[in-house]
Amino acid sequence: QQQVKQSPQSLIVQKGGISIINCAYENTAFDYFPWYQQFPGKGPALLIAIRPDVSEKKEGRFTISFNKSAKQFSLHIMDSQPGDSATYFCAASRDDKIIFGKGTRLHILP
Amino acid sequence: EPEVTQTPSHQVTQMGQEVILRCVPISNHLYFYWYRQILGQKVEFLVSFYNNEISEKSEIFDDQFSVERPDGSNFTLKIRSTKLEDSAMYFCASSEVRTSLGYGYTFGSGTRLTVV
Numbered sequence: 001q002q003q004v005k006q007s008p009q010s011l012i013v014q015k016g017g018i019s020i021i022n023c024a025y026e027n028t029a030f031d032y033f034p035w036y037q038q039f040p041g042k043g044p045a046l047l048i049a050i051r052p053d054v055s056e057k058k059e060g061r062f063t064i065s066f067n068k069s070a071k072q073f074s075l076h077i078m079d080s081q082p083g084d085s086a087t088y089f090c091a092a093s094r095d096d097k098i099i100f101g102k103g104t105r106l107h108i109l110p
Numbered sequence: 111e112p113e114v115t116q117t118p119s120h121q122v123t124q125m126g127q128e129v130i131l132r133c134v135p136i137s138n139h140l141y142f143y144w145y146r147q148i149l150g151q152k153v154e155f156l157v158s159f160y161n162n163e164i165s166e167k168s169e170i171f172d173d174q175f176s177v178e179r180p181d182g183s184n185f186t187l188k189i190r191s192t193k194l195e196d197s198a199m200y201f202c203a204s205s206e207v208r209t210s211l212g213y214g215y216t217f218g219s220g221t222r223l224t225v226v
Binding site: 034036041042043044045046049089095096097098099100101102103 | 114141143145151152153154155158160165166168201203214215216217218219220
């Protein structure tokens with residue numbers, strides 16, 4: 001019930017394309033769904049986040065789509081750039097604890 | 111931009127030895143956390159700390175682990191008797207308010223612990 005399932009494990013996208021990463025959760029008590037971006041040798045950095053009463057949130061090229069009834073959410077990266085190459089973690093949180101997905105290693109081809 | 115600072119960046123220790131990982135959270139933050147990431151795997155919650163006490167801990171955080179905020183600026187994670195399986199990247203994080211209010215943590219760059 002505490003799990004967050006993330007797919008795909010790795011993703012290769014051409015420059016300018018759309019990168020899509022999907023996540024699913026089980027525990028309906030989660031009330032905050034952040035996405036983190038991690039570059040090698042660095043800690044995760046908050047990219048964008050959404051609360052379950054909102055179906056979509058957009059910040060620049062990054063969009064979260066949230067389907068509360070299906071308990072699924074996804075990250076879309078529009079016009080993907082080589083600098084977006086990183087590992088992306090979806091997560092779910094309640095109170096102080098964040099449960100992370102297993103991560104998606106994204107590679108954008110130049 | 112304010113940062114969470116972790117030292118050392120890499121620590122090698124012998125099995126059975128005690129290690130202390132140090133963190134300096136962002137100065138006006140009130141909530142502190144330790145997470146770990148075994149190589150190539152997901153980031154796992156260890157413990158959260160608020161108002162000088164543990165607010166939540168995971169099943170990973172057993173009696174071998176302890177946390178302390180000794181002087182109002184540092185936040186430490188101690189592993190009393192390290193095991194090989196403790197080898198991982200340990201991340202400290204801090205936040206100004208509880209994450210459920212819509213703010214994420216700020217993570218440090220991590221300490222890579224290698225137990226040999």
